[in-house]
Amino acid sequence: MKIAFDGKRFFNNSSGLGNYSRDLVRIMATYFPDNQYFILNNKKSERAKEIVELENVSFLETSKGKLSRQFKMGKDAQNADCDIFHGLSGELPLKWNEKPIKKIVTIHDLIFLRYPEYYSFFDRKIHFWKFKKATAQADLIISISEQTKADIIKFLKVPESKIRVVYQGCHHSFKETQSQDFLNSVQEKYKLPEKFILNVGTIEERKNLLNIVKAIQNTEIPLVVVGKKKEKYFKKVERFITKNKMRNQVFFLENVSMEELAAIYKLAEFFVYPSVFEGFGIPVIEALFSGTAVITSNMSSLPEAGGNDSLYINPNNFEDLKSKISFLWNNESERKRRVEKGLIYAQKFSDENIANELMKVYKETISIS
Known part of the structure; x- marks a missing residue:
């Protein structure tokens, strides 16, 4: 199986979403080494160098151009013959070509909807649009908790049947x-x-x-x-x-x-x-x-x-x-x-348990017709 990841947070965030991205790739590469993992981004940094250098993990530079993450990254994953594209932080690319690829998105929280006073009007609108678009595109959605799953159903009007809860671990x-x-x-x-x-x-x-x-x-x-x-x-x-x-x-x-x-x-x-x-x-x-x-x-x-x-x-x-x-x-x-x-x-929340739960979701996604 070839699995592509949106690498923006993997390379650019030192905590939070960055830790989630790096830990997920690390544990999948460790517990399911027969898969090939591709981390897509417009540039590679020294962060998480030890993960990128694993034998079954590859950095894939996205095509050049304005808004390449939104308009080029998905097509790049398709052209690399990836089976799955996993958006790790509530987003998926907006443009795809005709090649088959399954899509998964992880939603971490919808705090901007529960507590709008903590966010600007502009940020709330952008976040809502991105999350709504990603959950509509995705074949399956990963929620990091039962609480977030309930919020996805309530605020984004996503059917429960489309959501799988896979907890996070830690470094x-x-x-x-x-x-x-x-x-x-x-x-x-x-x-x-x-x-x-x-x-x-x-x-x-x-x-x-x-x-x-x-x-x-x-x-x-x-x-x-x-x-x-x-x-x-x-x-x-x-x-x-x-x-x-x-x-x-x-x-x-x-x-x-x-x-x-x-x-x-x-x-x-x-x-x-x-x-x-x-x-x-x-x-x-x-x-x-x-x-x-x-x-x-x-x-x-x-x-x-x-x-x-x-x-x-x-x-x-x-x-x-x-x-x-x-x-x-x-x-x-x-x-x-x-x-x-x-x-x-x-x-x-051990690495092995999380890796097994993620692999179940990947296999289920592949089987969706």
Whole structure:
């Protein structure tokens, strides 16, 4: 089987959709090496060089021209005799030729429809048009969670029979054992407190960092935050920290490598992720694989990611969050119990399981007449 992937996010995004794209190609190439995998883009970067250089993975440069991703990429995949084209980030090319090829698109979330206040009018219109067009073209649609599947049915009016749920995994760094020396070196490099709680993700309103900061106010619990800053919301958080004299309690990190991030998860007492809404919630999976207990929201897909033994809160109630943080901070045995159960649950998102589920979808797509 020859499978083509839209490589824009694979090469250009350092997190989020980029991680999904790279992990998907890596695990498929590893567990189903007899297939040929083509990553299409207008240029190749050094990112994920180790994946592109696998024997069964090839970079395919798209034809030159304006809007080549929309108008040339699909035809290039057809001309390479690919059996399937998989759009990894909610889009498919607009133009195709007469050669047969099956089409799959992954939809990650429809947050722009559920929470339109977080997006500009123009972005909402463009996203809706692209997603609606892609789901209409696709032979099958991959949803990354049951929550997103329900949203696709509700907002895009797609029949349930056309959607398959295949969960995401996470980068292999979070599944590896790291030496104590490496953990110590990361703690020293970033001047991390001896004990701390952790939050990972873009610092934006939907991720709800401010409620964590409010929840640890008037405590001695340090918070480490890893993620890119959206300036408007970050300034709001920063003003609260400054006003309440918490600068020595909240630590912000950026540009952390995957290996270092995995170490920071392991060093944390537990992970706190009170996001208002997520298509899935990869940081929760990263924490579970790292052996770190989780507090997260009881909304959207997050209970799917966290399983029965994560601790759940109302993300809009910082008093609820405060009590749960205090409970876990003061109960080492409870943290350990949740870590052990969480590691078992996380195997649901192992590379092998995800590869097998994806292969089922590819085979089903090929069989559609």
